[in-house]
Amino acid sequence: MPRTQTCLNWGLxxxxxxxxxRMIPAIRSLPDSTITAVLSSNAxxxxxxAAENSIxxxxxxxxxxLQDPEIDLVYISTTNELHAAQAIAAARAGKHILxxxxxALTLADAEAMVRTAKxxxxxxxxNHHLRNAVTHRTIRRLIKEGVIGKPLAARVFxxxxxxxxxxxxxxxxxxxxxxxxxxxxxxxxxxxxxxxxDDVQDVVARSAQQxxxxxxxxxxxxxxMYFRNGTLAMFHDAFTIxxxxxxxxxxxxxxxxxxxxxxTQDPVGEVFLSRDGAISEVALxxxxxxxxxxxxxxxxxxxxxxxxxxxxxxxxxxxxxxxAVQESAKTGQRVPVRYQTEEQIADGK
Numbered sequence: 001m002p003r004t005q006t007c008l009n010w011g012l013x014x015x016x017x018x019x020x021x022r023m024i025p026a027i028r029s030l031p032d033s034t035i036t037a038v039l040s041s042n043a044x045x046x047x048x049x050a051a052e053n054s055i056x057x058x059x060x061x062x063x064x065x066l067q068d069p070e071i072d073l074v075y076i077s078t079t080n081e082l083h084a085a086q087a088i089a090a091a092r093a094g095k096h097i098l099x100x101x102x103x104a105l106t107l108a109d110a111e112a113m114v115r116t117a118k119x120x121x122x123x124x125x126x127n128h129h130l131r132n133a134v135t136h137r138t139i140r141r142l143i144k145e146g147v148i149g150k151p152l153a154a155r156v157f158x159x160x161x162x163x164x165x166x167x168x169x170x171x172x173x174x175x176x177x178x179x180x181x182x183x184x185x186x187x188x189x190x191x192x193x194x195x196x197x198d199d200v201q202d203v204v205a206r207s208a209q210q211x212x213x214x215x216x217x218x219x220x221x222x223x224x225m226y227f228r229n230g231t232l233a234m235f236h237d238a239f240t241i242x243x244x245x246x247x248x249x250x251x252x253x254x255x256x257x258x259x260x261x262x263x264t265q266d267p268v269g270e271v272f273l274s275r276d277g278a279i280s281e282v283a284l285x286x287x288x289x290x291x292x293x294x295x296x297x298x299x300x301x302x303x304x305x306x307x308x309x310x311x312x313x314x315x316x317x318x319x320x321x322x323x324a325v326q327e328s329a330k331t332g333q334r335v336p337v338r339y340q341t342e343e344q345i346a347d348g349k
Contacts, residue, residue, distance in 0.1 A: 007032050008299055011071035011095070013062075013086050014078035015040040015049035017166065018100070022129075022265065023075055024053055026291035032299060039065040062086065066093035073302060075127075076100060079169055080177025084109035087124075091116040096123045096302050098294070101190075102182045102322060103315040107339060110319050114312035123301045125294075125308030126315030130187055131194040132293040134285050135262045135269045139250065140195050142257060142282070147273065149254030151196055151231045156188045157247045158263040159220070159238035162212065171239065172214040179217040181207065181326050182319075184237040187263070189225070189321035190314055195250060198227045200321050202336045207329035210240040223325055257282075265290060 010027050012019050015038055027033045035055050040046035043060035050058035059065035066089060073096040076086055084104040087097050097117055103110035103126060117124035130136055143151060162170065169176045170183055189200060205223025213219035220238035227233065246263035249256060255275030262269035267287035273280050297309040320339035328335040 007034060008072045008302060009034055009036040009070050011036060011065060011068065011074045012038040012055070013065070013074050013076045013090070015042075015045050016077040019075065019077050020049075020053060022291045023077070023295070026289060026295045027075075029289070029292050030295060030299065033295065036070045037065060037068055062089060066090060066095065071095060073098065073298070077127075079173070080182060081105055081175060084113055087113040088116045091120050091122055091124075094120060094122070096298075098125045098127055098298055098308070099315065100127045101315055102177060102186050102319045103312070104319065105177050105182075107316065107320055107323065110316045114316060117312065123298070123308065124312035125298050125301070126190075126310040126312060126318070127294060128187065128190040128310035128314060128318065129265060129290045129294060130191045130263060132288075132290040132297075132309055133262060133267060133269070134287050135259055135271055136191060136195060136248075138271055138282060138284050139248070139257050139259060140197070142273070143195060143250065143252070144197070147255060148250065148252030148257055148275070151229070151250055151252045153251045154192060154196070154231060154233040155247075155249045156192065156233065156235040156237075156263065157244070158184050158188055159236050159241035159244065160184075160246065160263075161242040162219075162239035167212060167239075171212045171217055171219060174215055174217050179213065179326075180219050180221055180237050180239050181322050181329070183239075185221060185235065185325050186318040186322040188235045188237060190310065190318040191248070191263070192225065192227075192233050193314070193317060195248070196227060196229070196231055196233075198229045198231065199317065200225045200233075200324075200337045201228045202226050202334050203321065203324045203328050204334045205325045205328040206332075210238065212239050218329065221325065221329060223328065225321065 037057040039059045046058035076099040170178045207218035207221040210220045225233040245261045248259040258272045271282040324335040324337045
């Protein structure tokens with residue numbers, strides 16, 4: 001088991017762009033948090049990344065990395081097909097785990113990741129950043145307060161242009177879990193679940209290749225998620241759209257919430273309430289860096305106070321929706337979404 005201490009030491013599994021640009025600054029922004037090691041399968045990459053980011057230790061073998069007694073928590077940001085084996089090994093080594101999404105390429109692997117951590121008494125979180133934004137937290141609160149009545153419909157616009165330095169495996173390696181659905185649609189699924197506090201029952205979708213996707217990988221998808229309480233949610237995700245902003249709309253029996261520029265990694269965006277023929281801007285709380293919010297809540301969970309802002313079960317749930325969207329896009333059929341609860345995962349059912 002990890003040591004109990006005031007300062008928590010992170011190890012990074014994956015010398016990634018998101019770790020460099022988002023997670024390293026977030027971890028270092030907290031007084032009880034530091035980074036002690038990084039792992040890359042390429043030894044030279046590990047050394048250069050460690051030097052560039054002032055990380056004391058660099059590893060290129062997972063076993064050596066996980067045997068480091070100074071590492072309390074790991075953040076996994078490797079390509080998607082590697083998450084499961086790395087997370088399970090980390091749990092067996094007694095490390096708390098925060099994993100990027102999708103957790104894995106199959107539900108069985110994702111459930112095994114969460115179950116292994118739970119069996120070891122460890123905290124497991126999913127790096128679903130969007131729900132950490134003050135915009136989404138405010139929308140969720142207003143819906144729960146009944147401001148728009150019963151939600152009837154939602155729309156998510158998460159079509160962006162994937163910059164060249166992030167393309168690579170996302171558009172040309174299906175075996176690595178590339179494609180727009182596992183990259184973006186799983187975020188939509190988690191965000192909508194968070195906002196509506198409801199689960200997707202089934203999906204129907206159509207995907208396309210619009211200039212970036214190679215082989216069988218889709219770079220654009222549209223579809224509908226049907227939630228158990230009857231809400232219909234339309235989504236549009238893409239790597240190919242250069243000239244628009246992202247957004248979320250939730251329409252209820254008593255009003256609508258319209259959020260602009262909110263499906264983003266940055267603490268930006270606006271939320272408006274439309275009701276009785278009038279539109280007013282919603283006052284938001286103080287914006288906080290989404291990744292600082294993630295790390296702060298994860299630390300508190302490791303220290304026995306609460307749980308990660310997005311749990312392992314949340315990661316399993318969003319993956320289940322993403323896989324159903326993939327199947328629907330291939331078959332043209334409406335596909336049910338099935339996933340296990342945390343209790344079922346823990347029981348191995």
